[in-house]
Amino acid sequence: MTDTEFEQAVEQIRRGNREGLRILYEAYGDKIYRLFLGKVRSREDAEDLTSDFFLKLWEIAPNHRSGTGHRAWMGTIARNMAIDHLRHTSHETPVEDTELAGQETMTEHTTAEDTVIGKIHTADILSSLSEDEQEIVRMHLAAELTFREIASILKRPMGTIAWKYRNAVGKLKRLAEEGKLI
Amino acid sequence: MTNKETERLVQMRIQQTIPDKAALWERIESNLPEQPTFPEIQKTxxxxxxxxxxxxxxxxxxxxxxxxxxxxxxxxxxxxxxxxVTMEKTADAPAQEYEDAAPAADNYDEDFADAAPAEEAFPENNEAMNGAMQAAGKQDSSPHYSPNVRQEKTPAYADAGDADTSDILLTGIAYGQEVVFHANASLSEEAERILQEAPDSMMKNPPMTAQAAEKGILLTFTMDGQEISLTAVDGVYQMTADDIAYYAPESFQEIAEAIEENRTPD
Structure with missing residues (x-):
């Protein structure tokens, strides 16, 4: 979704038209959900947070300043909501069912790469990365954010983000090749 | 396995964890308020x-x-x-106009009561002028310059020595002091008229007098629309030859010429 399309959807929201929010949900609902899922590691919590996110977007989208990058703006909001959620539930042990749950539907989307390295368990692969690397990989691959947008969200230099991401991919590659995570 | 393949693999696995979007949208829509509340933006x-x-x-x-x-x-x-403008007016206006122009004459006595004696102020000048007169060999019958200070208006020229009022050639303000020039010679009618009119016109014209003092002009007044000046050059009072010729008695002529030629009169 371009910035112009986003502004048009926001204009609809400003007029009280729910269609504007639905357009945003269609474009970003799954990405936001994956961001939450990567953070809270609970499908239920991720769905709750996704719901809360779009309810919040209904309220604050008209305040977005045009031309400031709506994807990074939304990513920052989602990340802050996830952090708040984790703070409130810090006494609870996170249920790491997300990646396992993700495996339930993977059979429909099997590709050539899956055939070659089909036994790689995504949850295991990602859990072998550091927290920073996991977050960057999820933002880039799950939410399809650019390095620049990730750098804006995490408030770090873009070079650092790119370097960490490359390191993470290198680790994943070695683990897969060594078959340690099969 | 390349990095790109690894990326694609991981991305595919992650993106397979999709929610039930339709159900989630229904849930969102059911909780939406009718209108956004649009919270006020606080300007940072x-x-x-x-x-x-x-x-x-x-x-x-x-x-x-x-x-x-x-x-x-x-x-x-x-x-x-x-x-x-003031200078232009005073230069062109007749003496009578000055009488109505400023009230300076009313303060005449007070203004000059504190003035320093001219004899003390200009002794060398007086001697220079008298020396010139003596050199001309006409001390007894020739005009006698004596810068002086007038202490009182009436009786006139109390400090003018033994000269009576007819001896006075010119009087006026020089450097804030009234100075009186004496002449023992008989005066022409024109010179007498000047003596009667010039002092008042000068004293009633402070701007002109002040201007004259700045320029080194000792006395300045207007007579019949013509500005007449007595100048002080290098501390010696002198009149221009034309000025003296205009209103001074004939006995002054030789002195005037000598002054103009910057030589000692014969």
Whole structure:
């Protein structure tokens, strides 16, 4: 979704038209959900947070300043909501069912790469990365954010983000090749 | 396996964890309020607000200073113009006009009561003039210059020695003091008229006198529309030859010529 399309959807929201929010949900609902899922590691919590996110977007989208990058703006909001959620539930042990749950539907989307390295368990692969690397990989691959947008969200230099991401991919590659995570 | 293949693999696995979007949208929509509330945007103060204020204050200060400078310059120009007009008027106007022009004459006695004696102020000048007269060999019958200070208006010229009022050639203000020139010779009718009219006209014209003092002019007054000046050159009072010829008795002529030629009279 371009910035112009986003502004048009926001204009609809400003007029009280729910269609504007639905357009945003269609474009970003799954990405936001994956961001939450990567953070809270609970499908239920991720769905709750996704719901809360779009309810919040209904309220604050008209305040977005045009031309400031709506994807990074939304990513920052989602990340802050996830952090708040984790703070409130810090006494609870996170249920790491997300990646396992993700495996339930993977059979429909099997590709050539899956055939070659089909036994790689995504949850295991990602859990072998550091927290920073996991977050960057999820933002880039799950939410399809650019390095620049990730750098804006995490408030770090873009070079650092790119370097960490490359390191993470290198680790994943070695683990897969060594078959340690099969 | 390349990095790109690894990326694609991981991305595919992650993106397979999709929610039930339709159900989730229904859930969202059911919780939506009718209208967004649009919370007020709080304008965060600019981090440069202090700099803006400092720059603004400096600009105001410079504006005030600039305005004051311009005003001062304009005021100075106006004053100069007014002075020029005054000088022009006083130079052209007849003596009678000066009598009505300023009340300076009313303060005549008070103004000059504190003045220093001219004998003390200009002893060498007096001697120079008398020496010139002696050199001319006409001390007894020739005019006698004696710068003096008038202490009282009446009786006139109390400090003029043994000279009576008919001996006075000119009187006026020089450097804030009234100076009296004496002449023992008989005066022409024109010179007598000058003696009667010139002093008052001079004293009633402070701007002109002040201007004369600045320029080294000892006495300045207007007679019949013509400005007449007695000048002080290198501390020696002298009259221009034309001025003396205009109103002085014939006995002055030789002295005047000698002064003009910068030589000792024969």
């Amino acid at each position: 103060p600019s981090r440069f607000r202090v700099a803006y204020r400092v720059i603004g204050a400096a600009a105001c200060f410079l504006l005030i200073v600039g305005a004051a400078g311009i005003f001062g310059a304009l005021r100075g120009t106006v004053n100069k113009s007014e002075t020029a």
